[in-house]
Amino acid sequence: MGESDSGTALERGLERALARAGLPAPERLTRLTGGATMESWRFASGGEDFVLRRAPSAAMMEGRAIGHDIEAAAIRMVHAVGVLAPEIVVELEETDGLGTGFVMRALPGTPDPRTILADNAGDAEGKGLADQLARELAGIHGVDHAALPPGLPTLDPEAGVAGLRAQFEEAGGDRPVVALALRWLEDNLPAPAEPALIHGDYRLGNVLVAGNDLTGVLDWELAHLGDPHEDLAYACMTVWRFARIDRPAAGLASLDDWFAAYEAAGGRTVDRTRFHWWLVYRTCWWALGCWRMGRTWREGADRTVERAIISRRTSEQELDLLLLLEGEAPRAERDRPLPPSASLPPPTGEATAGELATAISEWLATVKDRMEGHDRFQHAVARNALGIIARDFAAKVDPADAKLARSLIAGTRTLAEPGLLAQLRRTALDKLAVDMPKYPALDVARRQWTGED
Structure with missing residues (x-):
């Protein structure tokens, strides 16, 4: 669809949905940028601004833990108790012909991470916004279970890792770094935690900020019950720090400040070991999620260029996983020079x-x-x-990767093996230089592993 869909099936279907909420036909319907998994459209109705969030086809919802009905019910509930979630005004029905989704009242602010980081570039400004994000997260985790809609799944660490391993095997099981991470996750499973409501995608890009103020929390499609450390860690993944990877907490503040603000707002006491486990888990999860985007494009469920290119972001997460796990290797291996690039x-x-x-x-x-x-x-x-x-065109695929991955996930080869870490580092650097050469962590890894600027 183009930028303006006046007179199209989208506009007519939306008009039917709005009528159920007593609202007039939409005006100035415009597709919003971003949205790797869902479509978002902004429009006006009756002098107010709204946003339509939808999945145009059933294929786009396949494999999701919750549907739009449960997501909408969860958003309505958290909005009612004061969480900065948008107000839902109407949900799509089959007769609307638009797929599944809902219409929300628009909130002020921007979701653009680079604008947010630019507006909060100072140490005090970044910490101030990070404090707000931590307080809001503590509030989400404190929501009463009894008030939540039925159907929200619970993520148990052991079952979660088993699910990641199944995805890995289904996709070919030939990525050594992902295999290394899966084995580490299995070997270091934390005990289950008292479950809390987890947003599941809490990061810059899924929140709204006006200047220095948090104004909204969006994209609840991954909501579930689980360990609060999962949300805390996800916001701190390198990929979600954007250009400010020197500030681990969402590109805004230090981990010490992030944890202190969360605990001061009533969140549970942070266990740094659990935090690190979930940081590895969600980095591995996103590596496989990016990988899966290629299959989604290939099978025709979504043939957008964006879907195909996100699949190449797997290499970002492979590099991040190595940076997270290389401490498991002996000092001699961490200090070993890298082999030359092919x-x-x-x-x-x-x-x-x-x-x-x-x-x-x-x-x-x-x-x-x-x-x-x-x-x-x-x-x-x-x-x-x-x-x-x-x-x-100059990149090479090593046919030995599948064999190495099988050995790593079985635990028969480890980072204690002479030269293995150096080999994985070199491969990660070369692959990311092809896929996403502007990824900020690439320069960090080069300096750390090779001494190059």
């Missing part, structure tokens, strides 16, 4: 596939100013995809 001679003669991709990307740059809104966002994603193709 390289191919520069191309000659006719243009290679990579050079053709570069040529197309350069042409796309000339038409950027003709696009706006979601089309402009997809244009940037497409250029990113072409950049991967341009770099990928």
